[in-house]
Amino acid sequence: MCILGVVNELDLAAASREALLALIADLPATLAQRDATIADLQKRIAALEHRLTAGGRSGMPGNKPPVSKPKPPAKERKKRARGFGRPRMAPTETVVHAVETCPDCGTRLVGGWVQRTREVIELPIAPVQVIAHQYLARECPLCRTRHVPSGELDGVVLGRRHRLGIGLVSLIVTLREEGRLPFATIQWYLATVHQLPLSLGELVTVVQQVTQRGEGAVCQFTG
Numbered sequence: 001m002c003i004l005g006v007v008n009e010l011d012l013a014a015a016s017r018e019a020l021l022a023l024i025a026d027l028p029a030t031l032a033q034r035d036a037t038i039a040d041l042q043k044r045i046a047a048l049e050h051r052l053t054a055g056g057r058s059g060m061p062g063n064k065p066p067v068s069k070p071k072p073p074a075k076e077r078k079k080r081a082r083g084f085g086r087p088r089m090a091p092t093e094t095v096v097h098a099v100e101t102c103p104d105c106g107t108r109l110v111g112g113w114v115q116r117t118r119e120v121i122e123l124p125i126a127p128v129q130v131i132a133h134q135y136l137a138r139e140c141p142l143c144r145t146r147h148v149p150s151g152e153l154d155g156v157v158l159g160r161r162h163r164l165g166i167g168l169v170s171l172i173v174t175l176r177e178e179g180r181l182p183f184a185t186i187q188w189y190l191a192t193v194h195q196l197p198l199s200l201g202e203l204v205t206v207v208q209q210v211t212q213r214g215e216g217a218v219c220q221f222t223g
Contacts, residue, residue, distance in 0.1 A: 088119055128196040164206060172203060173210050
């Protein structure tokens, strides 16, 4: 009989002297039985651990150990035919940033190397350029004849009587034909961004003349 069971069943406070003596007399046998049970359990645990270790596995029974699969060899990254990174443009200006003095001791710093580069793209707001073409009259010292260059500026202006350059005319026509901007918007843009005041009539005339010349060139090409 287990001593705990006897203790639970008997009320020691109300037990008789004979019952207490009998309980004390059974204690050696109960303790011996407990020690035998513990020894038997220890043998079983040792045998189970030995069997698991001999089989090359460890852990709780019933749990399968993780199977390590060999990793496939790393494939070499395929090179692309062309890169998809943002292409850098050729700089038109370089601004160097450098620390002039050491922030720790105040010593003046010299030399250095480029640590990193940052690209900034900006569109300058440039005022209009007014170019004065001067025609000099020169006299031949031998025959005393005077010579003045012709007033033609082929490739510079649209015609003999026009004052707008080819680049400006191209911008006006592009804003009108490709951008579909009203003449009033083109007038505002030239005055605000480039400080160039032009009348609406002059803008309309420029576009009409370019259209006429274009039609003439197309007729010559197709005719």
